[in-house]
Amino acid sequence: MPTTSVFAPAKINLSLHVIGQRTDGYHLLDSLVAFAPVGDMVSFAPGRGLSLRVSGPEAAGVPVDRSNLVLRAAELAGGSDLAFHLHKALPAASGIGGGSSDAAAVLRGLGAALDPEALTRLGADIAMCLTPHSQRVQGIGEHCARVQLPPLPALLVNPRIEVATPAIFKALSQKTNAPMPAQLPQFNEARACIDWLATQRNDLQAPAIAQAPQIGALLDVLAALPGCHLARMSGSGATCFALFSTQSDLQSAEAKLRATHPQCWIASGVLGDQTELARPSACH
Structure with missing residues (x-):
């Protein structure tokens, strides 16, 4: 059996409106989501039992036991005797769906189709990460409708x-x-889309800034970059994004930010449909 590799792209909440709360505590959302051409890589090959090895620039502190969504997704999909390797490029717990995208990559790689309830139990963001194209996400994350951006x-x-x-x-x-x-x-x-996005919200941004003022300071820095038309936080944070009309503006802004903020995790790319990039590939 060859080694199968699956790309797990970062998920970006362009908007995130919290519109209610269910009696079981889950929050109801209305979110516009796009995916970036940056992310983790999940690979697996035959092994003894289920195992996980983690490497990469963001590997520190990432668990390799059953608390990792990679192994939990494999178990739910009925996988057995598989050795997984997670190359971690996305920071953990950062509002860009790293763990959920990793789990979705496992499910794509195994060709597994879980029912919506099982997906929700595994993680509310996994359904949207299964099909990494621009989409409107509603409910608690289970209702995903493709949109053109x-x-x-x-x-x-x-x-x-x-x-x-x-x-x-x-x-x-x-x-x-x-x-x-x-x-x-x-x-x-792009500019018309960004101007419209500026009229929308991330309802979690203000409470996140209240708990971590560094997020607000970072958003101010991003908004002041030449060519930036919108700076916003993704998900529940702390990752933020800045949107530009052109790739040349993006490249100039990235170079400036890397020079002034070397302590930050920084990545760039064109948000959109990453379906082809995220298709499983096999090699012997």
Whole structure:
């Protein structure tokens, strides 16, 4: 059996509206999601039992036991006697779906189809990460509808702090906020899309900044970069993104930020459909 490798792209919440809360505690969302051409890589080959090895620049502290979503996804999919290797390039607990995207990569690689309830138990973000193209995500993450967005040049930055998602949701004072419009506009180019996104929200951004003021400081830095049209936090943080009209503007801004903020995790790319990049590939 050959080694199978599957790319796990970063998930970016371009908007994230919290519009309610269920009686079981799950929050109801209305979010516009896109994927970046940067991410982790999950590989697996025949082994004895289920095992996991982690390497890469962001491997420190990543568990290799059953608490890792890679192994939990493999178990739910009925996988056995597989040795997994996770090359970790995305910072953990950073609001860009690293663990969920890793789990989704496992499911794609094994060709497994889990029912929506099983996916939700595994993780609310996994359903959207299974098909890494631009989409509108509603409910608690189980309702995903593909949308067409123009390519969006983006700078991704994490200030090297972790914020706890449950604490951010708990700190959200208003949990019945307005959703996005029922019908989303059609966009022909990046600038029009970014201008519209600026009228939307991430409802978790304010409570995250209240708990970690470094996020607010980083957003101010990103917003001041030449050519930046929108700076916002992704998910529950702490990763933030800046959107640009052109790749040349993005490249100039990235070079400037790397020079002034070498302590940050920084990546860049064009947000959009990463379906082809995320297809499983096999090699002997």
